[in-house]
Amino acid sequence: MAQPLDAAALDTIFRAARTYNGFTDAPFTQADARAIYDLLKMGPTSANQQPSRFVWCLDQASRETLAACASDSNADKIRKAPAAVVIGMDQEFHEQLPWLFPHTDAKAWFDGDPEGRKLSALRNGSLQGAYLIIAARALGWDVGPMSGFDADKVNAAFFADQPAVKVNFIATLGKGDPSSIFDRGPRPEFDQFNRVA
Template sequence: MTKQFHGHTLSHEALEQLFLEARSYNGWLEKDVSEDQIRKVYDLLKMAPTSANQQSARFVWCRSDEAKDKLASHAMDANKDKIKTAPWCVIIGYDIDFHEHLPELFPHTDAKSWFEGDVEGRITQAKRNSALQGAYLMLAARALGLDCGPMSGLDLDKVTEDFFADQPQYRADWVCSIGYGDKESIFDRSPRPDFDKFNRID
């Protein structure tokens, strides 16, 4: 029997860990993060929804010094150490040919045919859904007690060239360092707007 969790509110402590007290870290404690932990992050994020279960994100988990140095070489100066000193830094990319996998991922109907011959439409879909998966990645990491340092200050064309050279249908979009954040590396939280500032109820 499938368990039902509708109406269950997480504890305030859980909300603090995921949102209220969570921060984007710029520096990292010298504390290891195992491959098993990273695999658990993925096993959580993959369960969250994407349109027609596209699963269009493609991840490269940079763990070795060589991989992190190569990635950092394409980052703006302010981001280089954020990448190199983190236990892991993941490249969040997307697959513009994600539709090739839909017969397996969305077998209820011929979803692949929806996207054939429409490269620009697939790019729009792939970017949107991979960005969602990147956000799910951060929530999954935080849920498992890890901290995140998302960033976009890189030459993404060069990141794509270096890390996806043998997969020309993939594109790098942004990166996120993962580890145990050093609280000394963050500043006071920037203001967040009230509901009425950027919302409207019609």
């Protein structure tokens, strides 16, 4: 049975965590990327779809390629970060369901339904992108998730060999530089955006 996390862990993942626009020179390695993935893949997706496809840009050349697809301010953030990741979503994820969800013929649910697959890939891939942020923070990393890029350019640069995979969003990773963050934006109280039915 799950136990509540202590206050320090909740601060690390949520309350004190911030979106960073810049990072220190601390290195981010392939082992770090693997550790984050090994956590995020455990988060739930519908029928264990696992539709996200991640491209980890760990060298300067790959970050330059990604930066060339981004808006001016985001391009600079990507170039200066120790790592970046492209969070893609496979719109033919259903081809993997026979082994990912062997309990029933879940692949048949999506055969012949490209719009349904697109929606499901977006929904569940976005969940996995959020799990990436939480996993990275839990392992002591800071994250700068962003849009502000040309999706067609990102797809051409990173998924040309996988035409069913489309970018969802991108993020930078590293040890955050506190001078790079804005003041925290407002967070609404429960009653403002919630109701109990």
